[in-house]
Amino acid sequence: MLNVDDLSVWFGQAPDRVTAVHDATFDVAPGESFGLVGESGSGKSTILRAIAGLIPGWSGRIAVDGQAQAGDRRDRAFFRTVQMVFQDPYASLHPRHSVDAVLAETLRLQGMDRIDQRIVTLLDDVGLGRGFRFRYPHQLSGGQRQRVAIARALAAEPRLLLLDEPTSALDVSVQAEILNLLADLREEHGLTYLMVSHDLSVIAHMCDRLAVMQQGRIVEILPAARLRQGQGSTPYTTQLIAASAGYKAEVARPLRWPPKTGH
Template identity: 70%
Template sequence: MTALTIKNLNVWFGAHHDRVDAVRGANFEVQVGESFGLVGESGSGKSTILKAITGLAPTWSGDISVEGTPLSGAKRDRAFYKTVQMVFQDPYASLHPRHTVDQVLSETLQLHGFKDIDTRVVKLLDDVGLGGKFRFRYPHQISGGQRQRVAVARALAGEPDILLLDEPTSALDVSVQAEILNLLTDLRDEHKLTYLMVSHDLPVIGHMCDRLAVMKDGEIVEVMDSEDLRQGTAKHDYSRSLLAASAAA
């Protein structure tokens, strides 16, 4: 079964002479339970695809389907947010600075219509490896890695099937990145999640994803298995140049 289908997706910003075509003719599918990566340099259109899916980039054409349901325009209903959630790059910017962890999670659970809020907040914190001692802290009182764990817990609150991961570790210290990636791997197995993950970091994509699409200047130039990535057997010249640059870093 297909979790996410992207067909001939075009995304643009502005109009007429000011129009910028951020994504052009993108095509890929993500199967249920799969972890699929979008990789490429900054400005290649990776995050813009996530924004189009969530309605944050309203001007697009083509076809986007989530579990067989086609999307249109920028409006997303409650059923969409029960199915799809997003984890953003900067965990501090994505959390309200004046809301405690408890408020962040409780309000999200209420929006999803759950009643047993206290029990679910504790369970969410346990799921992401924090525990109850973090429940009444503010974002500035916890580390970057802990903030990202809260952001992941918030995304899991509605019990979604699909998580969109937009560079979820790039704003974190190197020492913490592996912890968050391992957490995401464990959560995928435990909750039977499907991931669409954006990163410019090839080793991260190779570690986290089953397949990936390589993007350059708004276009997908190659879709490959992660094993091809690990073996360095990319077919497109740009993909090979990315691999070479990553190996030399």
């Protein structure tokens, strides 16, 4: 479904050009969920934005369902196949557009018919129901806004979803609900996912395989089963897994509050 070969992405022009991604190569099979992990600034989200046509400066090859992409222009056929869900659902929704307006606009842009019926179906698919149809973003919780953003992405009936930290802006109590929703939608609609997250537990739960990124380069591609077992082939992956495991009791013990005063 997705082929990325020798992808490099940069910002600015020489001599001030900064390269954010260096020679990234990976494939995502139809129906697979593939993760990109790494510390902040490692280039994960930059790859998603280059695929979506949101960054003009890139070289290499990006192909979706066998169709090579060029530059930062994407045609309607591309967006019928690929949609993106962004990190912050409040920022990605127009504050003065109701849920109905958001979904209706997307459906019209994609040339869909039976707009009313499709809106009701989309809201049902993401677990909101028609009672949310005429609400505005400020009337919704963070989790509800992200459900609307997912419904908007599904409106085009895509086969590949680019998921950019889809739960990181949400409360912990809501994150699991959205992840379970995404897992259910993938199964029901036969979707392919490319997911970015700094949370290894999210990737281990959601993905089949993952690429580990460091300073703009892919240092390792491994099955999620090895991530769940805490196994990495490179020192950086091992360090990343150890850091994600949380604090160690013997390290935290001296940091207890309040400290002893000696009196």
